[in-house]
Amino acid sequence: MGVVEFLQSLKNGNIDHKDFSAKFNEELKKLRKFEFFQHEEGMHGQGLPVSIKDNICVRGMETTAGSRILEGYMPVFDATVVERVKKIGSVIGKTNQDEFGFGTFSTNSGWGIPKNPLDPERSCGGSSGGAAGLTAALKMPHIALGQSTGGSISCPAAFCEVVGLTPTYGLVSRHGLIDYANSMDKIGPIGKSVQDVAWMLSIIAGHDAKDSTSLAVTAKDYTKTRSIKGMKLAMPKEYFVNVDKGVEKDVRAAIKKLEALGATCEEVSLPNTQNALYAYYIIAACEASTNLARYCGMRYGAEQEIKGDFNEYFSAVRTKGFGEEAKRRIILGTFARMAGYREAYYHKAMRVRTLVINEFKSIFSKYDAIVAPTMPIRAPKFSEIKKRTPLENYQMDILTVPANLAGIPMISVPCGQFTGLHIIGGHLQEEKIVSIAAAHEEGK
């Protein structure tokens, strides 16, 4: 049952809320072994059950962004998206993620590793792994709020075979989101169907005075889809290089289906794809290293007994609180901003970003959307992930990172085992990509 239908049934009295909540909480208990939650609250309120990624502040609910350094942090306010969600539903808990979003497989969390419900030996993807895993495992109405910096909604959605919608940068307020990279962070929904995520976007989108990067636009009804007949789709050839053969086959079959429904598809080139990946990692590490400077064991989060001078105290708290990937990115980001290297890395990456944005603009002046695989591989087994170096892991994000760098919207819809079809649109073209995703899902 879709969430719109569920809320209607609830309103009409066809579903007893008490009954539903009891069943829902029973179901949640059965899923504990998958470690989807950082903090599980259960369904106690009214309306739709909504899970919130652990890096989004919920008043009075432990919020740690997957990091031990924020252990015990109880926000005294709700993020804007949470305020909006509470009008239609209840927060059932905080979903597990890579620490601050630093990862592709949710293996970098301070709170256990979420397992893919379709095969527990495999990763849910990351960094919104708990959100996508829970969505896939739950057989009852629910929507997850995830968040993406470089692909953290699309990737887990593909690996868990659910739908993930990453909106245009600035369409959804970031107020109350624990920053990873401010110029790229976006909150978006993960759900069982295209209609579910489109509906949730209508709830959370729209201008917010509390976020200075919030766009001056009002939310639309994104569930209103249109025919894809006559739409022009672009297939970047670079997005099919080094892609698992099985994934490629599934995605090409899905694109053929869209063509059968009346869309036309052409091969195009995005020559700066590999450059976009490197520019992304430099910018993301730079912004992350400045954001993580605030965690020092004072005012909130993990603390220690105050000993030594401030340098000794801050260093002791940070050394214990941050995980390995967080430390790696602090070092990388601090390096790339250092005098002597800033021009070559940080500023150059920002200039390459202009190049990448222009490349996308040129594509969207001729085409309605880009279609490609979401991830170059199917959800990997944990044993395979362990063998990879950090650079090899970063490379896995090559298909999601360029669009995130450009702040354009994207949606991943399941199109095979542990895999997704990625549909990317121009700025604020959410209705278009939702329409294409819905056509793929419904086959009409």
Next chain:
Amino acid sequence: MVADMVKTIEKIAKAARLNLSEQELQKFTADMEDVLKAFDTLKKVDAPQEASYQPVDIKDVMRKDELEQCLPQEEALSNTKNKENGFFKGPKVIDK
């Protein structure tokens, strides 16, 4: 390339208030060399002078200069054990 990566990382870790173990230092040095070798390909990219610090055009927005309700002191202090007389308590900054 960076001449002495181990020393550079030691310096960065100190600036970023991280105490690295010898093992971490070696690991991060190897990782940095690997990553920077890849990132160095950007140096050859012919990119426009204009840098995009944001992905979309963002204008400065000013809020009205009006008095708003602020956080009660008790709530502001609710997330720490290290407090005294309504203040946050922190480590020593200067010696007397």
